[in-house]
Amino acid sequence: MKKIKLQIIALMVVVGFAGFAGSAFAAPGEQKEVVVPPPQIDAEWSQQNQALVDLVKDKKTDEALQKALAMFQYLQGKKLMEGQEAATTYNNLGMIYLSKGQFDKAQANLLKALEMRSKLYGPNSVDVATVWLNLSQLYKLQAEYIFQLNKKKTEGETPQAVTPTAAEKKEAEKKDDAKTQKAAKKTKKK
Numbered sequence: 001m002k003k004i005k006l007q008i009i010a011l012m013v014v015v016g017f018a019g020f021a022g023s024a025f026a027a028p029g030e031q032k033e034v035v036v037p038p039p040q041i042d043a044e045w046s047q048q049n050q051a052l053v054d055l056v057k058d059k060k061t062d063e064a065l066q067k068a069l070a071m072f073q074y075l076q077g078k079k080l081m082e083g084q085e086a087a088t089t090y091n092n093l094g095m096i097y098l099s100k101g102q103f104d105k106a107q108a109n110l111l112k113a114l115e116m117r118s119k120l121y122g123p124n125s126v127d128v129a130t131v132w133l134n135l136s137q138l139y140k141l142q143a144e145y146i147f148q149l150n151k152k153k154t155e156g157e158t159p160q161a162v163t164p165t166a167a168e169k170k171e172a173e174k175k176d177d178a179k180t181q182k183a184a185k186k187t188k189k190k
Contacts, residue, residue: 042078045071045085052092061099068093087116091131098134103142110135 048071055064071089075081094109114131121127 042075042080042085045074045078045080045089048074049085049088049092056092056096056099061096064096065093065100068096082116084117084120087113087120087127090116091134094138095134098138098141101145103138103145106138107135110138 048067052064052067052071055061055067068089072081072086072093075083075086075089080086090109091113094106094113097103097106097109110131114128114135117125117127117131
């Protein structure tokens with residue numbers, strides 16, 4: 001059962017867009033906290049969300065971005081900004097921004113989705129786990145971007161001197177000792 005849940009989570013991350021599982025699960029020995037989402041999903045929003053997902057799959061991120069922003073206007077008009085539709089739209093918008101390389105906007109939207117889904121479904125739900133995985137994808141891409149920036153900065157620089165090995169250090173110490181002993185003998189002769 002645990003393997004199946006992990007596969008479901010992995011599949012949701014690959015797609016980047018979570019549906020409405022609404023179920024919560026607990027680790028062995030934990031109390032299961034279930035927060036039941038509202039039973040009805042707005043039908044018009046659901047159609048718009050599917051169109052949004054299709055745009056993202058077709059790599060039409062500019063159109064997807066406009067669609068997601070229009071979906072928020074729709075949700076505001078219907079007074080659904082605190083529900084599961086808004087939480088999913090924030091998650092989806094975060095993933096759109098991530099695909100466009102706009103990390104700050106991606107993070108802001110994913111964190112909002114995390115907050116909302118935690119309230120709606122509880123902290124141990126698959127929907128919350130999906131947002132955590134999306135955030136981890138964001139942070140991974142940010143780190144890779146930073147590494148690439150630093151790599152470009154150092155490509156033109158002269159490499160640092162190689163640190164001597166232990167044997168080389170010992171040899172250098174012997175030479176220094178020999179020089180010191182020679183200097184001491186010269187001082188005694190005077």
